[in-house]
Amino acid sequence: MDEMVTDLSRLQFALTALYHFLFVPLTLGLSFLLVIMESVYVMTNRPIWRTVTRFWGKIFGINFVLGVATGLTMEFQFGTNWSYFSHYVGDIFGAPLAIEGLMAFFLEATMVGIMFFGWDRLSKLGHLIVTFLVALGTNLSALWILIANGWMQNPVGAAFNPETMRMEVTDFGAVLFNPIAQAKFVHTVSAGYVIASVLVLGVSAFWLLKGRFVPVARRSFTVAAAFGLAASLSVVVLGDESGYALTDNQKMKLAAIEAAWHTEEAPSGLTIVGIPDLASQTTRYEVKIPWVLGLIATRSLDGTVSGMSELVLKAEDRIASGIVAYDAVETLKVNPTDLAARAQFEAHRSDLGYALLLKRHMADPRNATPAQIKTAAWDTVPDVPVMFWAFRIMAGIGLLMIAMFATAFVLCSLRKHMEARWFLKLAVAAIPLPWIATELGWVVAELGRQPWAIEGVLPTFLANSSLSRAALWTTIIGFTALYGALAVIEIRLILATIRHGPDDGEPQHEPAPAPLAHPLPAAA
Known part of the structure; x- marks a missing residue:
């Protein structure tokens, strides 16, 4: 086993996944912002709202194309880079991906074409329904993808079959309604709504600062402020x-x-900042808020949050139990009718994956020593400093987004958002922040699952294909160069579209608002 091949395969998938997720959340959020904007147009019959909707629809279209292109590459990697993963759990993992393609993507792709070319061919209400179906398809795509990912985090509704040596579905309903998948879906799409709102708010603020496209800018700003506040909360x-x-x-x-x-002891405190020290297994200079972690994690004052040391001890027990299951499987390979081996396997089947952790250190887990079992148990601890700080930066940006959208909403309610230039500059500068937060969110979700490809079932180092290092470096460099070029093209197209602005023949310039009788000081 070449661990470098595993690391390079992980790197390639991480790069393509993080790159893909630059575009997906913006598509998720813009789709429903378009529904809101077009709904106002249908209800008021004011042409300016048609102009607003069509402009942001162009941004949606540019982003949608690259999101699709990068998503296809990522899915193909399951077959090219993670062939044993596909073989071992393909019966379960492949179903949500197939349903996503058949149900959601085709609905989304078909309706996108009608949305763009149907403005003068459909009634206002008919076109609004098409826009809603685009948003529905976009979010259904996210749902099925996150059901698949959620199963990797919490593999319910499936069991290992020693006759086929694969994981098989036992309860598809449990796969669909996996609590981890449902929580990930609503959290992820909400983050997408925040990203889209920040982009719309920031671009609108930029136009207002320049005095350009003011009718579109101030309406877009107001919609983004309200939608973004709800989404960030x-x-x-x-x-x-x-x-x-x-x-x-x-x-x-x-x-x-x-x-x-x-x-x-319960209830645990929430660490705000600190420096995790791997050597001493302590967190230096930590600042804690008492009780908060216990309340968040257990919804009680008497529930405890397990520490890593205690979880490692439990992992040792599960590895020992898994060795018994592994021995039974090896016996059943030779004699499938051995009833004693079958009973032995059934008693320890839930821990089989833990025995596979030992394959990093030896060919046959049954030969493991207590020291090797302990080493394998500590392999279940992810990279603590990265997890610790990635989560805190993500959470900090989330709180900043709430503050920013709350301020924007108040300014819009008081009709002072066009005069608060300090806030308009802040809104422009804040555009990259939610993307940073969502990328860190995926780092927390995926790095935190390591060393598992499927939590408790299949270690990552056993899941990859038998590729050469040269092949992996070639594809990593190739994908990076190709996607880098596509990213430059998309950013240039979006910036050019923003500079050009709406072009539906509506008046785009309004006289600048009269100055306040008592202007606020510059630092306000």
């Missing part, structure tokens, strides 16, 4: 729900996020 609330889901299903990930080396 939802992200925090639904993120809290995701944290609660981790308490039962991914305790090690939660412990790594909080740098909780040892189990504390």
